Amino acid sequence: MSRETDPVLVARVVVDVPLAHLDRPFDYSVPEKFAGTVQAGCRVRVRFRGRLVDGVVWELADSTDFAGSLQPLSHVPSGEPVLTPQVARLVRTVADRYAGTAGDVLRLALPPRRAAAEKRPTSTPDVLPDAPGPAGFAQYQAGSALLAALAEGRAARAVWSALPGEDWPSRLVELCRATLSGRRGSLVVVPDGKDLDRLEAAAARLLPEHSWTVLRGDDSPEKRYSRFLAASRGAAQVVLGTRAAMFAPVRDLGLVVVWDDGDDLHADEHAPYPHARDVLVQRAWLDRCAAVVAGTARTAEAALLVESGWAQELVADRAVLRAAAPRVQALGEDFELARDPAARSARLPSLAHETARRALAAGAPVLVQVPRRGYVPSLACARCRAPARCAHCAGPLGISPRPGPGGTRIPACRWCARPAATFDCPHCHGTKLRAAVVGESRTAEELARAFPGTSVRVSGRSSGVLATVPGGPALVVATPGAEPVAVGGYGAALLLDSWALLGRADLRAGEETLRRWMNAATLVRPASAGGHVVVAADAAHPVVQALVRWDPGWLAARELADRRALGFPPVTRIASVAGSPAALAEFLEALRLPEGADVLGPVPEPPRPGQEGERERYLVRVPRGQGAALAGALAEVQGVRSARKAAEHVRVQLDPLDLV
Structure with a gap:
């Protein structure tokens, strides 16, 4: 029961203390000097258990149930309401869903304050755009209906499988434009900065100036906070970002979109470890807004959204798909095995070599996807094939792409960096090592020898990620997720070392392999323009069949059924x-x-x-x-x-x- 005393303004504050038993707001009185400044959602400093700590005002009230005397707020750095009521509700929902605390989620949701950014005015768009034409989505069943629903402010939900070669950044911005034409905001989350660059370029072409902003986790604190304020103040109604943007305070939220939800970059590495897809689905439910889970491939979680009726499938007719897709061949086909009996074991069989040679002769670049970065990132005992471990810390041994003194490459631990000049296998006492996995740098060396005189470029974390490559003849070796976009598309793609992906002891190995393959294959020209994809895998494997038929929905439904039978997520x-x-x-x-x-x-x-x-x-x-x-x-x-x-x-x- 509330105390019967003189009226007092009470601030309920979530304090920044990482203790699970303190996961609730605490009441503080608002001194008269702060009465005109403090607002729900603003940052404050309070005294908690004898020390000053940061906090956020969850709400304001005119009474309290606390029986004692309330401590006053110590300091109000700013009255800027950085936590909107909608995001506060989402923070509590996510904390409860993941067995975390509101403080943990707030650390993910709110960027550090920069006073200078708060003093600068934010620009607002002069006019709202018209709804985009339906041409971009006309290739998809119910695509035009989705745009119309967004423009009318209806809570449409879709799982969209993008066509091969689709200009997906433009399509996502068209969804935002349709929502903006109905005077509502949008939030789009993509896996990494390379995708965000493409999305930002599309927004610059298709959205009015000052109507959108970009939230990047690697921006300077000043820039990130300025852009955050543009969204929280309602100036920018479209927010584009990576995982850090999933809690962005978009005003009048009408649409949430997650692109490529199977990418592990969408899973936050900090407690309580939320996933961007699940956070955005929760936002769609709480704010009663539209949601689109989009990608070239499809996850079992997205398949469950379709199966449950929560979302509708947005796909193209098979005739449209066949016209857009490249030709896909697997090395395990009977004809290829008869022509090249060593195709199963060769790293670059004759089919892959001949496909690359034809594309290069036609003046087109060739994409070569390898699943591991580095030079030789993993070594094994040459006698018993046991993984080679460091004698000091038990970390994995590998070979760096940078030669040591005298041009030698000595195996070293990937954890503690200690060189392993000698090796003694603890299992069989073998002393020789072999490559267990070959990385993109070693692959580039092998291809340079196989195709003398051809330019070879490498894109990966260890060598630098390329955003684009010219359209001329060249070999582009890339790790999954680092494939650059080629001007005019690739003439061919070679998907090597399939065993390293399909053979992983992982619940998601199948769907993750298809996602990586399809993301690479979608950069290849259509079959009508000579586009050809060769996958070094057995043609009978279900994942390979899904790629050959370009049917990610079929594999996702199969994965979901298998997991239901075994009792695994997402069921x-x-x-x-x-x-x-x-x-x-x-x-x-x-x-x-x-x-x-x-x-x-x-x-x-x-x-x-x-x-x-x-x-x-x-x-x-x-x-x-x-x-x-x-x-x-x-x-x-x-x-x-x-x-x-x-x-x-x-x-x-x-x-x-x-x-x-």
């Missing part, structure tokens, strides 16, 4: 609980699991650089409908352990991408 929800054996035993003893929960484990947690002591991991699995109950139970135990000042931390992550 269930799984929590990973990791820590020392003693801490995990204490945690699980206190955990009140919902009905139908399975506890799997423990298994040793994979070692990480700098990690000390033995660590284990359990997986806790529940039916999807019990996901909220599981998150609540995990958060409750974390709160109890926090209040008791447990010495050892237990890492809790819901819906982890990696279950191995």
Whole structure:
């Protein structure tokens, strides 16, 4: 019950304290000197347990249930309301979904303050655009209807499979333009800066000036905060960004879009580890707005959205698809095996070599995708094939692309960088090493010898990512996600080392392999213009069949059915609980699991650089409908352990991408 005292303005503040048992707003009185400045959503400084800490005003009230005397706000750096009511509601929802705290989510949602940026006025667009013409989406069934729904402000939901060679940045901006014509805002999240550059260029062509802004995680703090304010003040109604933008305070939100939702860059590495796709789906539900999950490939999570009826499939007719797609061949086809019996084991079989040669002769560039970066990133014992490990820290041994003194390349640990001039296998005592995986730098060397006189370019994290390449004859070696766009499209693409992708012990190996292959193949010219894709894999494999037929929806539905039969996400929800054996035993003893929960484990947690002591991991699995109950139970135990000042931390992550 509220205290019967003189009226007082009360600020309910979420304090920036990383303790689970303090995950709630605390009441503070607002001194008269701050009464005209403080607003819901502004930043404040408060005294908490004897020290000054940062906080955000969750809401303002005129009474409190606290029985004692309220402490006053210590300082109000700015009255700028950086946390809108809609984002505050989303923050609480995401924290509850992932068994985290509001403070954890706020650290992801709010960029650091820069006072100078708050003093600068923000520009607003002069006019709103007309709705775009339907030509771009006319190739897709119900594409025109989607644009019309957005312009009318209806909450349409779609899972869009983009055509090969599609100018997807322009299509996404057309969705934003249609929404903007109906006086509502849009939020588009893409995996990385390379994609964001293309999206930004399309927005500059198709949207009115000052109507949009870009949020990048790698921008300077000043620029990022200025652009954040443009969105929170309602000046820029279209926000484009990478994962950091998923909490952007877009006013009158009418559309959320995530591109290439299977990319692991969409999963945040900081607690509570939210995924951009799931956050945007939650935003669409909370704000009753439209949502589009888009990509060249499709995930099982997107397939579940279609199967459940939450979203409609947006695809092109097969005739349109066949006209846009390149020709795709696999090395395991019977004709090719008869012509080249060594095709199964050769790294660059005759079909791939001949395809590249024809494309180069026609004056077109050739894309060569290799799954690993570096020179020889992984070594194994030449006798027993066991992975080669560092004798000092047990890290993996590899060979750097940079030669050492005298031009030699000595194996070294990829964790501690100690050279391994000698090797003694602990399993068979073999002393010789072999390459377990070949990276893009070594592949470029091999191709330069196979195609003498041909320009070879490399695009990858270790050598630098290229955004574009000219349209002339050249070999472009790239790792997945680093494929540059070729002017006029590639004449051919060679997808090498398929075993390194398909053979991974990972729940998502199949869908992730198809996503990487399709993202590369979509950069190739149509078959009618000579475009040709060669995949070094068995033609009978379901993932290869999906690529040959260009049918990501079929594979995603198959993956979803398999996971339902096995009880894996997304039809269930799984929590990973990791820590020392003693801490995990204490945690699980206190955990009140919902009905139908399975506890799997423990298994040793994979070692990480700098990690000390033995660590284990359990997986806790529940039916999807019990996901909220599981998150609540995990958060409750974390709160109890926090209040008791447990010495050892237990890492809790819901819906982890990696279950191995």
